[in-house]
Amino acid sequence: MEVFGVGIIGCGNISGIYLHNLPKGAGLELRGVADIVPAAAQAKADEHGVPAYTVDEILARDDIQIILNLTIPDVHAQVSAQIVGAGKHVYSEKPLGVDFAETKAMLDQADAAGLRVSCAPDTFLGAGARVARGLIADGTVGDILSGQITIMNHGHEHWHPNPGFYYLPGGGPVMDMLPYYLNALINLIGPVARVRSVNSAPFSERLVTSDGPMKDQTVPVSTPTTLHSLLEFENGAQIISAASFDVWKHGNRPIELHGTKGSLRVPDPNHFGGDVEVAIGREDWAVHDTGAMPMGVNNWPLNKEFDRANYRAAGVAEMAMAIRENRPHRANGALALHVLDVMLAIVNANPEDGPTKIETTVAQPDLMTEEQAAALFV
Ligand SMILES: NC(=O)c1ccc[n+]([C@@H]2O[C@H](COP(=O)([O-])OP(=O)(O)OC[C@H]3O[C@@H](n4cnc5c(N)ncnc54)[C@H](O)[C@@H]3O)[C@@H](O)[C@H]2O)c1
Structure with a gap:
């Protein structure tokens, strides 16, 4: 099997799970990490026994063909363009970018160079999403007509040591969390055609209560934190999206x-596993347990009792598999650009203007077989 050398740019909070999972990715070999803050790269390098580089050094490495961009959203498109410019495939954390034109230019640059761009979330490759997709594909629940998604919590300032970016343009519950839900929905029912939304930012600042350098300081809010939207899909389905960082508790699925x-009922798309529930007609809910399936087995958090399946980096292994098999990869740039298009339409919506037509579209990713899922990690 062709092995790809993998590097990481951005050694912050989320890098831990990638560093944990990447060495198990089929045909992937972790060969170095970098960060704009050298100490951050050095700490992860020491922990995982790989070299620490500067960003320029890692971009120049001949033994690295895929670079993960785990930096903050504001610089995603810019850093991905640097990676593409260095002749390497990109796997970016979500969102692919925060500015549509800049993000599309980066994708065009990659296309012209014959390089792949893949983007998180890859959770839709997980067992929960595969079972849900199967129940739609085999006609069990029929054609999807409607639904709702709920992304509600009280923000990230109680756990993230440096949560300021969640309250700047590019942050908020939609740019932060909707990619999980949109990837899940597009995988299940296809692309979005139109959106309308009503948005607000009830708090002008947020108090950081997490341990770390920001504790007891406030961060300003300059993006909406409660966004209630109606998404019309190309297949006609109408999905209500309730997204808020201003909710203490709720009981919605x-x-x-x-x-x-x-x-x-599709499990939390932030995770790879979970129970899928299905009710035919007026029957009771029947539960499909995905806990023994590939990317359904609980493996996270480390050092505690596992309570969820977290196979982040599955998308990297899937992109590598797709390159080897000379076929499109599933968590591809066109999907991430469509997701960005939908999110920007929501965030920038003015209810007085009526619905926003989504100009981009994307093919529903191919159904993933159990054999393909099982082959992503060794
Ligand atoms: N933290 C999570 O639980 C989580 C979960 C899923 C996805 N994500 C996504 O992952 C990304 C990173 O989040 P995080 O929580 O790890 O953030 P973080 O702030 O903890 O880490 C980001 C790292 O990127 C580095 N960096 C910033 N700009 C850079 C540049 N131009 N060049 C090189 N390095 C640069 C920073 O120094 C920092 O070490 C975000 O897009 C976020 O949405 C985070």
């Missing part, structure tokens, strides 16, 4: 979809 024959 992450994703509930209603089809012509029955209803489907």
